[in-house]
Amino acid sequence: MSSSDERPSATEPYGWEAFAERPVPGDGDFESPARELRAVLRRYRADLGAERGRARDAASDALVVAVEQGVLVAQFAAALERRADALREAGLGLVHKELRVLKDQMLEALRGGGVTVQDPVGLPLAEVADRVEVIGWRHAPEYPAPVVAETHEVVVLHRGTVVRPGQVTMGAPPPNEPPDEEQR
Helix, strand or coil: CCCCCCCCCCCCCCCHHHCCCCCCCCCCCCCCHHHHHHHHHHHHHHHHHHHHHHHHHHHHHHHHHHHHHHHHHHHHHHHHHHCHHHHHHCCCHHHHHHHHHHHHHHHHHHHHCCEEEECCCCCEHHHHCCCEEEEEEEECCCCCCCEEEEEEECEEEECCEEEECEEEEEEECCCCCCCCCCCC
16 A cells, blocks of 8 residues: 555555544543542542441430430439428329339430449449549448448449449548458
8 A cells, every 4th residue: 555545455454554643532531430430439438437427426425415314314313212201291192103203214215225323322432433533531430441421423334334433422430440340
């Protein structure tokens, strides 16, 4: 073949000169399908991570509220028991019973979410030292060894882990009296 204008015969193979150069459509930036898919998956993964983060934050916020509710329900229960006799004397025994049932339902709802409350009154210091904050001491002969004398705020746990330590006043024997031999 002498010229590029001539068509090759059926027996002549095509050469590079048979192809005409033409401009590439678009801007010329082509990405492989694998690269495009990888970019889409990264965006989906980032969106999923952000959504998981929002869900984690929402669960954390809900746990904070549940912990506070646990403390308040325990305070409500203590107040209800302190006023039980007064309510009965005033002819409000059924009201007391209804409020007690409601308190139990509230505690059960918290337990369903993994939140439990513990009142450490009467427990020895060694047993609760890692779960309470001691805010005072009461020395009296009625306490043979250091024990929780009064609970100001209950211990709140989430699935067995302390999420809010209790606040207590400890009872102990007077400083000049040694503790009982059995309690050592």
